[in-house]
Amino acid sequence: MIKNIRATSIHHFIKATILLGFSLYILQLTITGDILQFIVPQLVIYVKIAMTFLMIVSVFQYYIAILSLKKTVIICECGHDHDHVFGHDHSHHSDKFTLKTGFIYGLFLLPLLLGFLLPNQSVANALASNRGMNLIGVTSHNQGAKVEVDGNEDPALRKLFTTNVYDKDYAKLGMMLYKQDVIEMKDKWFIEKLQSMNMFVNNFQEKEIKITGFIYRESGLASDQFIIARMGMTHCIADISPFGIVAEAANSNEFPNNAWVTITGKIGKTTYKGQPVIKIEVEKSEQAKAPKVQYVYPDWEFGSKL
Amino acid sequence: MFLSNTAIQKDTPTKSNRHYLFLISLVIILLLYISSTVGFGSIWTSSKLQLFKMMFISVIIEAMPFILVGVFVSALLQVFVTDQMIRKFIPKNPILGIIAASVLGIIFPICECGMVPAIRKLIKKGMPLYVATTFILVGPILNPIVFLSTITAFRNQPIVAFSRMGLAFSVALIVGLIVYQFVNSNQLREEVHSSHSEHHHSHDDHSHNTVKNRVIEVMGHSVSEFFDMGKYLVFGSIIVGLLQVFVSQNSLIELGKNGSASNLVMMGLGSILSLCSTSDAFVAQSLQTIFPKSSLVGFMVFGPMINIKGILMMLAVFRSRFVIILSIFVFIFVFIGTLVLQSFL
Numbered sequence: 001m002i003k004n005i006r007a008t009s010i011h012h013f014i015k016a017t018i019l020l021g022f023s024l025y026i027l028q029l030t031i032t033g034d035i036l037q038f039i040v041p042q043l044v045i046y047v048k049i050a051m052t053f054l055m056i057v058s059v060f061q062y063y064i065a066i067l068s069l070k071k072t073v074i075i076c077e078c079g080h081d082h083d084h085v086f087g088h089d090h091s092h093h094s095d096k097f098t099l100k101t102g103f104i105y106g107l108f109l110l111p112l113l114l115g116f117l118l119p120n121q122s123v124a125n126a127l128a129s130n131r132g133m134n135l136i137g138v139t140s141h142n143q144g145a146k147v148e149v150d151g152n153e154d155p156a157l158r159k160l161f162t163t164n165v166y167d168k169d170y171a172k173l174g175m176m177l178y179k180q181d182v183i184e185m186k187d188k189w190f191i192e193k194l195q196s197m198n199m200f201v202n203n204f205q206e207k208e209i210k211i212t213g214f215i216y217r218e219s220g221l222a223s224d225q226f227i228i229a230r231m232g233m234t235h236c237i238a239d240i241s242p243f244g245i246v247a248e249a250a251n252s253n254e255f256p257n258n259a260w261v262t263i264t265g266k267i268g269k270t271t272y273k274g275q276p277v278i279k280i281e282v283e284k285s286e287q288a289k290a291p292k293v294q295y296v297y298p299d300w301e302f303g304s305k306l
Numbered sequence: 307m308f309l310s311n312t313a314i315q316k317d318t319p320t321k322s323n324r325h326y327l328f329l330i331s332l333v334i335i336l337l338l339y340i341s342s343t344v345g346f347g348s349i350w351t352s353s354k355l356q357l358f359k360m361m362f363i364s365v366i367i368e369a370m371p372f373i374l375v376g377v378f379v380s381a382l383l384q385v386f387v388t389d390q391m392i393r394k395f396i397p398k399n400p401i402l403g404i405i406a407a408s409v410l411g412i413i414f415p416i417c418e419c420g421m422v423p424a425i426r427k428l429i430k431k432g433m434p435l436y437v438a439t440t441f442i443l444v445g446p447i448l449n450p451i452v453f454l455s456t457i458t459a460f461r462n463q464p465i466v467a468f469s470r471m472g473l474a475f476s477v478a479l480i481v482g483l484i485v486y487q488f489v490n491s492n493q494l495r496e497e498v499h500s501s502h503s504e505h506h507h508s509h510d511d512h513s514h515n516t517v518k519n520r521v522i523e524v525m526g527h528s529v530s531e532f533f534d535m536g537k538y539l540v541f542g543s544i545i546v547g548l549l550q551v552f553v554s555q556n557s558l559i560e561l562g563k564n565g566s567a568s569n570l571v572m573m574g575l576g577s578i579l580s581l582c583s584t585s586d587a588f589v590a591q592s593l594q595t596i597f598p599k600s601s602l603v604g605f606m607v608f609g610p611m612i613n614i615k616g617i618l619m620m621l622a623v624f625r626s627r628f629v630i631i632l633s634i635f636v637f638i639f640v641f642i643g644t645l646v647l648q649s650f651l
Contacts, residue, residue: 015529026367038364046371053374057532060525103330107540108533111366114359121356131555134592166462235585237364238550241592275595298588300458 007097012065014105019058021112026051034120036293039236122294128216131241133227133272149175160203169303170196176306178203182264185211190296191232191243197267201276204267209280212262212288213244215255220273224252228263228280233295240295246270249282262288354551362547365615368582369419369539374528376420377535380427381527385520389432396437404482407437408475411445421445422619423535426494429623435491440482442620443636446583446610447474456606459587460594467587469603469651473643477607481635493628495621538622542615546580549614553578563596569644572601573637576609583610599651604644611636 026047029035035044148158149171157178161171174196177183183204185193197204213228221227229244247255247263248270255261265280299305397403421442429438446452448471456467555575562571572593581589586609590602610616612633620629 015533019529019532022370026370029367035367037360038367043368043371047367050371050374053378054370057525057528060522061529064522064526064529099330104533104537107537110544111363111540115363118356118359121360127357127550164462166464169461234588235582236368237361238368238546238579239581239585239589241589273595300455 009065009068011101012061012068016058016061016065018105018108018112019054019061021109023051023054023058025112025115026054029120032120033292036295037120037122037237040233040295040297042297043235122290127240128214128229128231128242133218133229134232134241134243161200163199167199169306170199172306173302174200174203178207182208182210183267185209185213187291187296189299189302190230191298192302194243194245198275198277201269201278204278205269207267208264209245209267210262210264211245211280212260214290214294215259215261216242216244216257221246222248224248224250225279226252226255226257228261230296231294232298234298243296246272246277246279247282248279249285255285260288260290261285358547358551361550362543365543365546365580366540369543369615372420373423373535373539374420374532376423377528377531378524379420380423380531381524383424383427383431384527385523387431392428392431392433396433400434400436400483400486403434403437404440404479404486407440407482408444408448408478410441411447411449419539419615419619422616422623423531426623429494434486435489435493436482436486439485439632440478443481443611444474444478447471447607448478452583452587452610455584456587459591463599465651466599466603469599469647470587470606473603473607473640473647474611477611477636477639477643480639481632484635485632489628489631493624495623495625535619535622538618539615542580542618545614545618546578549578559593559596564598566641566645566648568597568601569604569641569648572597572605573608573640573644576605577613579609580613580615581609586610598648600644600647603647603651604640607643608637608640611640 026035029038030044030048030051035047039047146162147165147168148162149168151158151172153175157175160178161174163171170192173189173192177193177196183193183197211228213230215226215228217226225246225248227242227244228247229242231240232243233240247265248268249255262285263280263282264284265282268279268281270277270279397406425433425438425442429435453467453471456470457464460466558571558575558578562568572590576586579586579589583606586606590605593605594602617629617633620632624632
């Protein structure tokens with residue numbers, strides 16, 4: 001009997017420690033900023049709340065564990081559910097350390113061990129070839145009645161960016177980019193800008209563009225072509241995929257895969273997977289440092305911020 | 307009754323121990339295999355391991371807030387809501403009940419990681435199985451957040467968002483009715499049903515209703531629920547991580563891009579990737595140049611309903627047989643649905 005009580009307390013302590021481990025791990029990630037390697041910025045606040053909750057629960061769990069050391073009563077009084085970790089058998093088998101309990105604790109320790117021991121490395125590039133480049137929004141031309149964007153833009157410009165009702169925001173963004181001398185692809189609205197330019201490919205011919213990203217290659221590209229891309233994340237790493245532009249350079253073999261470069265060039269036109277898309281004719285390139293957070297995130301409400 | 311019960315209890319630990327022994331030996335074999343082919347030194351720095359680690363932890367962290375909400379709600383239900391209250395709330399008419407369950411998602415927009423723990427408690431407290439099934443299937447899809455993200459992703463084709471909602475609702479309705487008609491209502495994993503509620507009543511008689519005790523009780527339940535559900539989440543995340551690392555999306559896509567084959571491929575992809583239903587629309591959108599829209603709807607309906615993470619979570623609640631049958635039914639009806647949509651979209 002005494003053996004049983006001890007085992008129960010140990011279980012309580014282990015659980016409390018695992019909970020504390022998770023909350024400390026998340027705390028570490030938020031302090032170092034590495035949390036953005038795992039999830040999008042919008043989710044960070046929820047994860048912080050979760051971390052706080054985990055910490056509070058863990059304190060209570062330690063309290064329960066200490067109580068269970070002193071008196072056995074608490075386990076029988078309201079502890080009938082506390083022992084459910086191992087599959088709801090109400091017998092006291094669950095208090096013993098079996099292969100099964102070891103396996104389950106192991107499951108919970110695995111992410112903690114991996115998390116604390118292995119460095120957080122960006123995996124942005126590693127997945128690129130797994131996924132295939134994203135060509136968002138290029139199919140939208142042939143649908144719906146054509147409309148011009150309202151506003152006080154030059155009428156000729158508005159005519160150039162005629163689109164359907166749904167893509168008005170991209171037309172607006174397109175007009176903004178059109179007026180720039182050099183279109184710079186930075187973290188902000190990377191995906192949206194790309195989408196806008198691919199929607200109005202013909203309007204952007206011969207324009208200057210500057211982009212920083214990593215190099216990768218896919219089958220089906222010509223020998224003087226490669227892709228310069230960023231990894232876009234909409235929620236967590238499970239859904240990341242590359243967003244990029246086909247680049248053309250005579251010295252393309254000087255651009256190794258996974259290298260980060262800044263490329264300046266003229267916008268041209270090519271087809272990728274049967275769709276007309278923009279390409280860059282490389283004029284100038286220099287090595288770039290990989291940013292600390294390598295992902296770009298879609299902005300759902302970019303239209304209202306224009 | 308009593309005798310058979312003890313017999314089961316004596317039996318289960320050894321049986322399940324055997325399962326775990328099997329699993330552990332499988333892991334050891336895998337480790338040995340890997341070490342013999344590449345050596346442990348290189349594993350530690352291998353990019354595949356790094357990728358797996360990032361993917362695995364990302365999925366867990368992303369699900370953490372949702373599962374905690376679910377666990378906490380479940381603990382509150384356990385402590386403060388009686389079985390009678392639940393029964394009073396659920397409509398007697400099965401069709402009304404199913405429709406009510408479908409609409410419930412609109413009020414409680416949480417994804418399946420949060421849903422499952424709460425549902426389990428509700429079933430134990432007397433929510434009919436068909437209502438629970440409908441809610442689990444339709445909840446992750448038919449809610450305002452998911453609708454908004456889908457219509458944002460497919461902003462130039464709102465019909466896709468409406469098809470997604472419509473198909474999810476129809477499938478859940480049909481499957482709910484089938485469960486109502488043909489499935490024995492006792493499909494919970496453990497048969498603690500009766501003993502549990504008994505326990506709860508006697509529990510109330512103790513009348514230790516002080517605030518302090520209640521708080522401790524809620525926290526204690528939260529912890530046990532967290533570990534109970536969490537082990538399935540972690541295990542699911544491991545599988546998702548492994549699949550994402552070793553199975554390339556491109557090779558899956560090569561399996562079929564046209565016709566009904568593409569519907570199957572996309573449904574398969576949806577359940578393998580186990581994305582949260584709020585983000586899968588963006589992934590679907592990125593594939594719209596390759597796949598017909600009907601298959602994308604299949605991806606966005608079947609994926610959230612039946613995926614690896616979700617199946618493992620469901621196994622925490624239901625018997626394996628029920629989970630398998632449920633998956634098959636959902637698969638059949640979603641597939642039929644995509645075939646119908648093919649002629650419209």
